[in-house]
Amino acid sequence: MYHFDLKTFKNRLTELQNLNERFAIPDHLELKAGYDGTPVIDIKNDDAESTVSLNGGQVLTFRPHHDPNPVLWLSGLASLNPNKPIRGGIPVCWPWFGSHSTDPNKPAHGFARTVVWTLSETNVTASGATQIVLSLENHESIRPLWPYPFQLQIVITIGAELQVELITHNTGNQTFTLGEALHSYFNVSDVTQISIHGLENSQYIDTVVQLEGEPETGPIQIKAETDRVYLNSTVDCLLKDPGLNREIRIKKTGSQTTVVWNPWIEKAARLGDLGYQNYLRMVCIESANAANNIVTVEPGDEHRLQTVITVDALSPA
Numbered sequence: 001m002y003h004f005d006l007k008t009f010k011n012r013l014t015e016l017q018n019l020n021e022r023f024a025i026p027d028h029l030e031l032k033a034g035y036d037g038t039p040v041i042d043i044k045n046d047d048a049e050s051t052v053s054l055n056g057g058q059v060l061t062f063r064p065h066h067d068p069n070p071v072l073w074l075s076g077l078a079s080l081n082p083n084k085p086i087r088g089g090i091p092v093c094w095p096w097f098g099s100h101s102t103d104p105n106k107p108a109h110g111f112a113r114t115v116v117w118t119l120s121e122t123n124v125t126a127s128g129a130t131q132i133v134l135s136l137e138n139h140e141s142i143r144p145l146w147p148y149p150f151q152l153q154i155v156i157t158i159g160a161e162l163q164v165e166l167i168t169h170n171t172g173n174q175t176f177t178l179g180e181a182l183h184s185y186f187n188v189s190d191v192t193q194i195s196i197h198g199l200e201n202s203q204y205i206d207t208v209v210q211l212e213g214e215p216e217t218g219p220i221q222i223k224a225e226t227d228r229v230y231l232n233s234t235v236d237c238l239l240k241d242p243g244l245n246r247e248i249r250i251k252k253t254g255s256q257t258t259v260v261w262n263p264w265i266e267k268a269a270r271l272g273d274l275g276y277q278n279y280l281r282m283v284c285i286e287s288a289n290a291a292n293n294i295v296t297v298e299p300g301d302e303h304r305l306q307t308v309i310t311v312d313a314l315s316p317a
Contacts, residue, residue, distance in 0.1 A: 012038070023122045028130045031119075034080055038116060043130050047160045050130075053089075055082055057117035057134045057154045060089040062162045067311050069244050071162070073187040073282035077273045085113050087273040088185045088282070090164055090307075092154065095146055097179035097290035109183070111145050112136060112152065120153070129159030148176045165306040170297040177296045181259060181288035182307045184250065189243025191262055191280050196220040198237040199258060205229040205291060222283060225264035229291050233258040237285050245314050250285050254305040256293035259286035 016031055016039050024030045027045065034040040034053060040060070041052040048064040062071045074088030085091060093109035100106040107114065121133035136152040149172035157163040164182055188194050197219045205212045207227040216230070219240075237258060239248040252258075261284040263271060268279040287307040289295045297303050 015039070019119060023119055025122055025124060025130070028124055029122060029132070038080075038082060039119070041119070041132060043132075043158050045124075045130050045158065046128055048158050048162070050156075050158045050162070052132060052134075052156060053080070053086060054117050054119060054134065055080065056086055056113040056115070057092050057136065058086055058089050058113065059156060059162070059164060060086065062158065062309070064160055064311055066160075067246060069246075070187045071248060071309065071311055073185040073278075075274055075278060077275050079273055082116060083114050085109070087271070090185070091183040092166060093179070093181040093183050093286075093288070094152065094166065094168070095150075095176075095178035095180065097181050097288060106145055109181070110179075111142060113183075115142070117154070125157065125159070127159060129157050131158075132156045148172050148174060150176075161308055161310040163306065163308050165304060168295075168297055168303045168305075170299050170301055173299050175296060175298050177294050178303075179288075179290045179294045180305055181257075181286045181290060182305065183259075183284060183286045183288075184307065184309070185282050185284050186239055186248060188239070188241050188281060188283055191222045191283050193243055194222065194239060194241045194283065196237055196239055196260060196283070196285065198235045199230050199233065199260075202230045202233050202235075202258075204231065220260055222262050225267060226260055226262045228260045229288075230258040230260070231292055232256055239283070239285060240314060242314060247312055247314050249308075249310045249312070250287065251308040251310070252287035252306060254303060255287040255289060255307075257286075257288040257290045259284065259288050259290065261286070 019031045029043045031039045038055045043050040050062045051060045078087040091113040094112040096110050117134040117136050120135045123131050134154045151169040153167040155165040199216050202216050237250040268274050
């Protein structure tokens, strides 16, 4: 369990007040104290509501007002403590995806999802959406994990649709390569009854049964543990959920990989922050650059990875 003293808590409340004075926008957003005092951004505008954690730079929830159900799935057992990944929402995997290629002692999926980001900017767009910019730079605690100078930004736009853009700036004089993902967890009525469209005929790596180069033969249906990495994939995915009478479109740019994941029964039981039966209520469809699709960023250049999530009523069959 994470512990902090009263002085630390008071300092965080003062920080929260200062952040609200700088960044709160009436009728759009305010900052609130999270579980341990780390600020959480609460967004409510004319189109949608959302919460974003500075811990991990992570969108936790999103719901447009026209839909009664959450779009993103967030575990009720999720850890909201610093230095721990948050199970659900849209974790940021960076600068590697999965296990580190040469050092298994480094954290899975990189470090971006377990550090506190800086709130840099808030504004209202011309369309009335609420926009947040978070940033992260290399510092002493990160350098042993990633020696390259960088600046990372997340631009989150909450309106009738949710836009999340991850921008990597190479601020040093060395080229680096990276893997990354916007590891989106979607809330579903029953994962055994949904279907995922758009990846038909795409080749994938199946990490559960250790197959590589298999082509997808039709819409994806989840009937067992699923962990598939679709390579050279730039298409939209459409998640159809008859139980919630809706379809979620996941559009992306700057991404060559799509990952589809559900832990199923046994793995869900081993994941203490997921919950034994909660595998039925979620599926991950991730906009990524992984495996053979890692990204090279030259000195002074940048790379942008964006996902756009929209929700509509289910189209007739």
